[in-house]
Amino acid sequence: MSFISSRRVGNDSESGSGVIRPRFARRVGYAAVLLPASFVTVGAVAVGRSDKARAWWARACEQGSTAQTATRRPGAARLLAHALLCVPLGLLALIPVGVEILFVLRGVLYPLVDHGPYNHSWGGPSVGGAWLAHFGVSLPFAVAGLGALWLLGRLHSRLAGWMWGRRVGLGPVVVTAAASAGGVALVIAWIHQL
Secondary structure (H helix, E strand, O other): OOOOOEEEOOOOOOOOOOOEEEHHHHHHHHHHOHHHHHHHHHHHHHOOOHHHHHHHHHHHOOOOOOHHHHHOOOOHHHHHHHHHHHHHHHHHHHHHHHHHHHHHHHHHOHHHHOOOOOOOOOOOOOHHHHHHHHHHHHHHHHHHHHHHHHHHHHHHHHHHHHHHOOOOOOHHHHHHHHHHHHHHHHHHHHHHHO
16 A cells, blocks of 8 residues: 555646545645644634634545535534544654654754764764764654654544534554553653663
């Protein structure tokens, strides 16, 4: 299965004829902002802008093209419940987002972050060797972080279907609970090793 899955949208009015949209990048992007999006949703509902929040979630969760979306529009209560559902997934998304930030800072920009001397650094004593070693070690973690964000986006998209009246089932709920417990254990272990 390809990591970058795309589809032809044909006569879709928002993207033009024959344009290919990379679904992987969209899903990773919206998974990375689940936590702030939940807060914005609560704010939008509080000030009476449920329609804007509903439209954004329909696009983000890939609900805009289903026939059921037109007949089953989530109200303010469902949008608020969905915002609360996004909090654990948004908190989980902070872990791979942090991995991506560390990849940029400690992998890509290593010579700018650590000014040396590189005698005891991985790949040292030269700047180039230390940079290549840090970049090489961090690259698989960056790929894994993008994969984790994609999986969180996919999981969220499945869970979000209940807003539009689709049956979700117990599987995604159990996976969310297990992933949340695993994320808490990972953060606790990481804090203890500091």
